[in-house]
Amino acid sequence: MKNIHEEMYRHLFGTDAESGAWSLSNLLKSPSPPNPMLRATSLADLQVLPPTRRALGGIGFKASAGQDLSFSEPNLLGGWLPMSPGLYAILIMDRGCKPRPFRVLYFGQAQLLSDRVTLSHEKLPEWRAAGGTASLYMAWHVMPNTEEWERVSVEAGLVRQYNPVCNKTFNDFSRALGF
Secondary structure (H helix, E strand, O other): OOOHHHHHHHHHHOOOOOOOOOOHHHHHHOOOOOOOOOOOOOHHHHOOOOOOOOOOOOEEEEOOOOOEEEEOOOEEOOOOOOOOOEEEEEEEEOOOOOOOOEEEEEEEEEOOHHHHOOOOOOOHHHHHHHHOOOOEEEEEEEOOOOOHHHHHHHHHHHHHHHOOOOOOOOOHHHHHHOO
C-alpha cells in the first residue's frame, strides 16, 4: 500500500518509486538524489522541504484585469517562503468556496516574501480575529525582477476582485468612507 510519501515522490520525480532505481528508501540514503531541492535524511524531512510547483497543484486567482495568477499550494502560516519579491495571500479553510476550499482574508506584496510573511506580521491579530478558530494558511506568487509599484498594482487588482476582509487599504467600501 502506498503512503503519502510515495505519492510525494511520484509528483516530485514524475515516476513511480517502485518502477525506477530510485526507491524512497534509496532516495533517503542517497548523497545526490535526482532532484537537488530534495536533501532528506528521514521521512520527517520530506515534510519540511520547500514545496515545488510541480509537486503541488497550487491555487489560482484572477486579478481584476483578467490576469490569471498561479499561487503556491496553501501552507500553514509560518512555514517556508521563497527569498524573492512577490505577492502573498492569507487564507482560511472554507468549504463554501469553490473550486478550492479556501477563503482569502488578505492579499499583500513584499520585496522579500520570506522576510514579510511571518508570525510577527503587524496584521496577524486582525487575520486571527477574521479567521476565528480556523488555522491560517498562506500562498505566494513569485514576481522576480519587479518594482514595488508593479506588485502593488497587481495586489490592488486582486483586492478589487476578491474584496478580502483584512485589506482595508484597497477595499472599495473603506475607500468610499475615507479610511
